[in-house]
Amino acid sequence: MRKLLLGVLGALAAVLLGALVLRVPAVETWLLRRAADRIVGREAPHLAGPDELSVLLCGTGTPLPDRHRAGPCALVAAGDRLFVVDVGIGSVRNLMRWRIPLQRVAGVLLTHFHSDHIGELGELRLQTWVAGRREPLPVFGPPGVERVVNGFEEAYALDTQYRVAHHGSDFVPPAAAPLNAVAVAIPEGAATAPVPSDRGLTITAIRVHHPPATPAYGYRFDYAGRSVVISGDTTADEDLAAAAKGADVLVHEGLAPEMVAIVGEALAAHGQARGAKIMHDIPGYHTPPVEAARIANEAGVKRLVFTHMLPMLPNRLAERLFLHGVREVRSRGVELGHDGLLIRLRGHGDGIEERTLHD
């Protein structure tokens, strides 16, 4: 008994001594140095080798507030060049937390101008510039992209001035700061148009169907014999299926109508008429998961990855319900995307490698 008491007192004394030592300024400084060293010293993730294409999901959410999913965003790496397709709220934070070398972003592609797809365009402009981007950043998109870009330019004009005055124009050259809008028009009667690109990379804009956000585009990337297609927001679209022919990966949006109807009924039952009205309106311009699976089959893609999933999928049950009926249409090569999912396609092969990036 006495031994036990002595043991407990000894342990207490050790804890107290430890707590006191941790408050010694020199020890605090040492701990801080160690923490800073560990945090700053972590390496940037490998995205794609010189002959590889990869896609990183930097946001798989929607306008709904989901703590685990940023707004829509996909980062495509073709060798050492990075392209960002859509820049939803939280997506730039994700890229920064995963240590993506933002100075290497060579272009932004907007699928359409709904707020959830453009929310952090200003932040991407700023953070790529502060990270060391030395040229204006091209922003490709449907006609109308000029208005969006001009708006962000104006909104960030004072911030740009402050940063230059504070850090110096050698560090943050004012000429490199701006976004440069490049409208890509798809001719009447055509379903696709090339997006300017070079060095073995082909980017194709694909007209999709998301009225009244018209025109709205998906994008296809072809590099080193591999290919990735991002649907953007759309209903089930035959032009997309045709343009995605034979692609390795199709990142496609999805809305489960039965689930959205249930959420709408719950909102109505709680007197939240505005939310209920929105749930009633949105199925008309998105794609049911079963239809997305059909499009993926028609295109003959190797893998279908869902993004922009509606409604929110907070648990396994919701995920299962979202995929209800999909396995019957497409038994293999389907998955739900998540923020941080990195899909790597080695050049001129047919393997698909996946891993998840963490903070």
Ligand SMILES: [Zn+2]
């Ligand atoms: Zn939209």
Ligand SMILES: [Zn+2]
């Ligand atoms: Zn959207």
